[in-house]
Amino acid sequence: MPRAAIAFVRIVEALNYRVGRVAMYLIFVLAGVLMWSVIAKAFFRPALWTQEMAQFTMVAYFVLGGAYSLLLGTNVRMDLLYGRWSVRTRAAVDCVTILALIFFLAVMLWGGIDSTIYAFEVNERSRTVWRPYMAPIKIVICVGVLLMLLQSVAFLIRDIATLRGERI
Template structure:
């Protein structure tokens, strides 16, 4: 593999690793929001923002943590046959199936960008009583999809390296 591909894999993996490690603490943000929701409902007036804020935090947690999960191999696989295959055969299958993922992520990113631009242009708000703007979470989703696309391409390069008998 050339130095540009090695550099690409190194940079993408480093960025997604750091973001993933930071996003691991997002669970505490969600717990804090839901804890405040329970306390406010019990002792004070119920907060209008807590359920939706927890949903937004959950979206950010999953979307921004997805590339890290892919990088660490924590994604779900059907191991009926896969677990018994050699590393080279796994790399061949992964290199083939990653194209489906890349296509899917490309379509998802395209739709997310369109939705975000519409949301920014027209000031779309949620239909709940709190009525937050939707563009911030849509921007987070666009960034997450983009990072996942970059990580999928990085994983493809790693599979090609395994097929060629190299390491990245």
């Protein structure tokens, strides 16, 4: 494999590992927001922002952890036949199926960028009482989808290397 392809795979996997490890801690932020919501409802006036902030935090946790999940192989896979195949057969099948994932993620990223641009152009805000700006969470979604797309391309390069009898 070309050195640039190997460097791409290593950089993408290192980046996704680090982002995923940081994103793991968003679960504590989510727990803190939800705990404040409970405390505020019990002792003070209910906070208007907690439900939506919890949703935004969960979206960030889920989307930014997506590439990390792919990297670790913890994503859901139909293992009925796959587990019995040789490494080369798996790589050949993965080369075909990863193209569908790359297409899906590219369409998601395209739509996400378009939606984010719109959010900036019109200063889009949520329709709730709190009315936060929507652009920040849309940026987070686009970054998460981009990281998953890059990880999918890295998998494709890795599978092509496996088919060629090389290891990255």
